Amino acid sequence: MNKLYALLARHNASLYLTMLAVFALMAYINGDKFLSAYNIGSMAYQLPIIGLLSVGMMISMLTGGINLSIIANANLNGIIIWQVLEFLTGPGRMKEAGTTAIVIAILAGFMVSGLVGLINGFLIAVFEIPDILVTLGTMTLIGGLNIVITRGYTITGFPASLNWIGNGQIYSIPVPILLFLLAVIITSVILYRTRFGFSLYMMGANATAARYSGVNLTRVIVAQYILSACFASLTSLVMIGQLNSIKSNYAESYLLVAVLASFLGGVDPLGGFGRIGGVLAATVILQIISSGLNLMRMDPFMITAMWGAIIIIIIFAKALTGVIKRHWQPTSQSGK
Amino acid sequence: MAGNSILKHREAVLAALVVVLALGTSLINPNFLTLENITDLLKANTVSGIFSLGVLMVIVSGGFDVSFTAIAQVTQYAIVLLMLERTEGNIYLAILAAVFFGIVLGLINGAIIHYYNMPAIIVTIATQSLYYGIMYVVTRGRQINDIPSFFWSFSNAKVVEFTSPAGGTYGLSLITALWFILAVILYVFLRHSKLGRSIYAVGGSRISAERIGFNLAHTTLFVYAAMGALAGLAGVVHVSIVQSVIPSSIVGSELQVIAAVVLGGASVTGGKGTVLGAFLGVLLLAILSNSLTLLRISSYYSNVFTGLIILISVTANAIQVQRQRRQRVRVQIDKA
Numbered sequence: 093m094n095k096l097y098a099l100l101a102r103h104n105a106s107l108y109l110t111m112l113a114v115f116a117l118m119a120y121i122n123g124d125k126f127l128s129a130y131n132i133g134s135m136a137y138q139l140p141i142i143g144l145l146s147v148g149m150m151i152s153m154l155t156g157g158i159n160l161s162i163i164a165n166a167n168l169n170g171i172i173i174w175q176v177l178e179f180l181t182g183p184g185r186m187k188e189a190g191t192t193a194i195v196i197a198i199l200a201g202f203m204v205s206g207l208v209g210l211i212n213g214f215l216i217a218v219f220e221i222p223d224i225l226v227t228l229g230t231m232t233l234i235g236g237l238n239i240v241i242t243r244g245y246t247i248t249g250f251p252a253s254l255n256w257i258g259n260g261q262i263y264s265i266p267v268p269i270l271l272f273l274l275a276v277i278i279t280s281v282i283l284y285r286t287r288f289g290f291s292l293y294m295m296g297a298n299a300t301a302a303r304y305s306g307v308n309l310t311r312v313i314v315a316q317y318i319l320s321a322c323f324a325s326l327t328s329l330v331m332i333g334q335l336n337s338i339k340s341n342y343a344e345s346y347l348l349v350a351v352l353a354s355f356l357g358g359v360d361p362l363g364g365f366g367r368i369g370g371v372l373a374a375t376v377i378l379q380i381i382s383s384g385l386n387l388m389r390m391d392p393f394m395i396t397a398m399w400g401a402i403i404i405i406i407i408f409a410k411a412l413t414g415v416i417k418r419h420w421q422p423t424s425q426s427g428k
Numbered sequence: 429m430a431g432n433s434i435l436k437h438r439e440a441v442l443a444a445l446v447v448v449l450a451l452g453t454s455l456i457n458p459n460f461l462t463l464e465n466i467t468d469l470l471k472a473n474t475v476s477g478i479f480s481l482g483v484l485m486v487i488v489s490g491g492f493d494v495s496f497t498a499i500a501q502v503t504q505y506a507i508v509l510l511m512l513e514r515t516e517g518n519i520y521l522a523i524l525a526a527v528f529f530g531i532v533l534g535l536i537n538g539a540i541i542h543y544y545n546m547p548a549i550i551v552t553i554a555t556q557s558l559y560y561g562i563m564y565v566v567t568r569g570r571q572i573n574d575i576p577s578f579f580w581s582f583s584n585a586k587v588v589e590f591t592s593p594a595g596g597t598y599g600l601s602l603i604t605a606l607w608f609i610l611a612v613i614l615y616v617f618l619r620h621s622k623l624g625r626s627i628y629a630v631g632g633s634r635i636s637a638e639r640i641g642f643n644l645a646h647t648t649l650f651v652y653a654a655m656g657a658l659a660g661l662a663g664v665v666h667v668s669i670v671q672s673v674i675p676s677s678i679v680g681s682e683l684q685v686i687a688a689v690v691l692g693g694a695s696v697t698g699g700k701g702t703v704l705g706a707f708l709g710v711l712l713l714a715i716l717s718n719s720l721t722l723l724r725i726s727s728y729y730s731n732v733f734t735g736l737i738i739l740i741s742v743t744a745n746a747i748q749v750q751r752q753r754r755q756r757v758r759v760q761i762d763k764a
């Protein structure tokens with residue numbers, strides 16, 4: 093019995109069970125509308141944005157930090173792509189940009205977003221400023237820059253081949269979901285198979301111990317925030333394609349959802365624990381709930397209230413499982 | 429002792445910055461340093477000022493709260509509805525009800541944070557969306573424009589009144605005086621009461637505070653309840669200034685208030701922060717945005733400057749702390 097419990101706990105079984113339960117519930121309530129190809133398809137297009145942001149957030153939370161600037165950075169990335177394309181093709185002629193121009197623009201976006209990550213990481217690591225303050229500062233600063241550059245307007249007219257990343261298909265599978273899965277696989281390898289990933293978890297569990305074991309904390313934190321920023325860039329690429337536009341403050345409300353998904357996915361907000369599979373399952377759960385509620389014509393603010401309620405339910409549930417575990421423990425020890 | 433001198437130094441620097449900014453602005457636009465503009469400026473920032481007192485307590489205790497704007501918003505809506513129902517309402521009743529309601533919502537935060545031992549940022553993100561979402565769903569986002577007249581007299585009342593050459597009146601508002609009085613009360617409370625000292629003790633080190641004999645539950649619950657009470661009061665002040673209830677008018681400004689308090693020297697790791705610092709922080713951000721307007725700099729830039737100031741000030745503070753720590757280590761080596 094205990095072995096089974098351990099096995100279930102290790103593989104986030106409760107999350108996958110929740111996922112199935114939520115899916116069944118929404119399918120039961122909404123009937124065919126929920127299981128229709130249209131709904132499944134639209135869920136597959138929406139999932140990557142929340143998913144990419146959540147994984148980016150998770151990376152920053154593994155050391156007990158938080159990256160508040162991730163969405164501002166994603167919007168900045170879109171703005172840089174727009175500026176570079178305009179520069180290369182001339183004002184208002186962005187749509188005619190060729191492949192080379194698009195590749196240059198995307199790379200420029202990655203570089204600028206990465207630079208923001210570098211600044212975050214540098215300030216956090218070298219000056220030992222709490223993550224929340226640094227990223228609050230960069231969030232405000234970048235959000236301000238985004239407004240200054242766009243003058244608050246929505247910018248449209250991106251080239252079709254760039255939009256393909258967000259709205260295209262390969263063998264009728266949406267490109268954004270493929271991009272998301274690829275990013276998840278690469279990140280899993282980085283987190284579980286490299287020295288950097290190991291150091292990251294070790295630092296989150298105990299920073300002092302990590303330092304005495306020869307981990308260069310500065311380098312790990314800087315790399316961590318650059319990696320987190322890369323997810324802002326990827327989110328931006330998907331957003332451009334899906335909305336065919338950029339704006340200074342798109343997706344701002346997802347900041348909360350990204351934190352929620354990481355927390356629901358089993359990431360310890362104090363750092364050191366959290367698997368990418370859990371976060372993936374959590375984003376799917378959140379997407380199923382939000383699509384299901386949408387189909388029920390639920391007020392969007394009801395969904396906001398729901399996110400809050402879910403976090404509080406998890407907190408209560410965690411306390412409850414703690415109580416149950418304590419009652420289990422004595423019998424398991426006498427069994428040995 | 430060392431921590432104390434850092435804070436004093438910081439307050440002096442902030443005060444100098446406020447003076448320089450004010451003088452610089454008035455050189456270019458002489459309208460700035462008129463009594464009329466300054467009293468207007470203070471009145472417009474009274475809501476942030478009252479918030480900042482609660483945020484200061486929460487941050488000094490080592491906690492965090494992003495839900496206070498939602499508490500203010502929900503309380504404001506509920507109180508105005510209540511006052512419209514009852515014909516014999518007055519401002520005292522409104523404030524009393526708002527403070528009571530705010531305490532209840534704040535206590536919910538404090539209870540979850542303390543008894544379930546959860547990171548405050550996660551809990552308050554959850555309650556923010558829960559409170560706000562429920563309010564929106566219940567009220568359907570309806571705006572209320574016919575506010576009882578006593579709210580108007582409350583925000584319009586002056587402690588000292590002058591008549592301007594143009595015929596209008598200006599002077600120190602009652603609500604601004606209320607903010608100052610609360611600040612003085614908080615100053616005395618934090619310095620001279622046992623509960624006030626316990627907030628610093630708990631923020632500095634929970635374990636030490638508990639071993640000395642402070643009751644962690646009392647302190648934590650008090651801090652979040654007080655934050656709720658001040659948020660409720662700020663909600664009433666806000667509606668009396670704005671003269672209408674717009675469900676989205678307060679939520680979203682929470683990080684700005686937190687930034688002001690942090691600018692004033694409060695440490696998000698807890699244990700440090702002063703009322704004067706928080707006051708100067710609010711004043712600095714207020715003067716900054718006011719000067720931008722008077723200097724005819726586009727308001728687009730306001731977030732850019734706010735972000736820059738946050739980053740520069742937290743970095744400067746961090747450098748100072750690091751330097752001091754290094755000196756302390758050197759002294760110890762010398763003695764050995």
